[in-house]
Amino acid sequence: MVDTKDLKSFGSNAVRVRVSSWAHFSFPSMNIFDSHFHSLIMRKNGDLSPIPASITGIDVSADPFDIKERIEILKGLENVSYSVGSGPWRIADEDFSSPQEEAETLEKIILEYDAHFIGECGLDLFHDYGRINTQKELFEAQIMLSRKLKRPIIIHSRDAAEDTVEILKKNTFSSSGIMHCFSYDKNVMKKPLDKGLYISFSGNVTYRKNEFIREAAIYCPSDRILYETDSPYLSPVPMRGKKNRPEYTEYILSFLSEIRKEDRSALYEKVNENYRRLLSLSEGKGRAD
Secondary structure, three states: OOOOOEEEEOOOOEEEHOOOOOOOOOOOOOOOOEEEOOOOHHHHHOOOOOOOOOEEEOOOOOOOHHHHHHHHHHHHOOOOOEEEEOOOOHHOOOOOOOOHHHHHHHHHHHHHHHEEEEEEEEEEOOOOOOOOHHHHHHHHHHHHHHHHHHEEEEEEEEHHHHHHHHHOOOOOOOEEEEEEOOOOHHHHHHHHHHHOOOOEEOHHHHHOOOHHHHHHHHHHOOOEEEOOEEEEEOOOOOOOOOOOOHHHHHHHHHHHHHOOOOOOOHHHHHHHHHHHHHHHHOOOOOOOO
């Protein structure tokens, strides 16, 4: 937990946040929203607690073949949508052949299960997942698939701002999409906003060193903002160091409402409105079996 003396000033707005002032906040009863969590990875990492029945949000693919297991976990959760996609880590798998063949496989799975979203997919230069050119080809193949199948895309970008912006510039996103776990500054954020994408902030917006992410969160237009846990990763302060869960979006919501100087309930309603608008652009309706 951050020390109660830790006051952070950041940005041109000179916002001052006592990070732990809401560490033991008694959250009002409201349904949970989480634009990005991984139910199957949570399960495989030993978290056997059920996903909250009140959740609205997106359960995100870790690889293109995990959808049946995830649907079983999500059974009965009427307000959870799901994605199918191939992230840059897929390139390191032994059964990966080529970006084009991967896209063909994804298309079959997406149509078979009527998935709502494509992804997560994108670029990652933090890990050694493979050649950047292959990552770019796989990413762009899924952007094309997003247009073809009329599904919003979920974009992963880590330590790859310049290459990501380059790809965004030369592509169109007719079904929109999400820049998930946005981890760059507000200048980088202008390009996905220009392309009609939504920006989702995760627990790392609460981390002490990430003033530039907080500035982006303040700058993000209210009709494009989302938030997420990326469970089981990136637990927010004051839960950092523990396995993340969708319930912890309550801390992220409280933090965002404080730094943006918005009413917490109003921000929650606005984010849900943004999500419903985005989901309405998808031709995927989901399958329960």
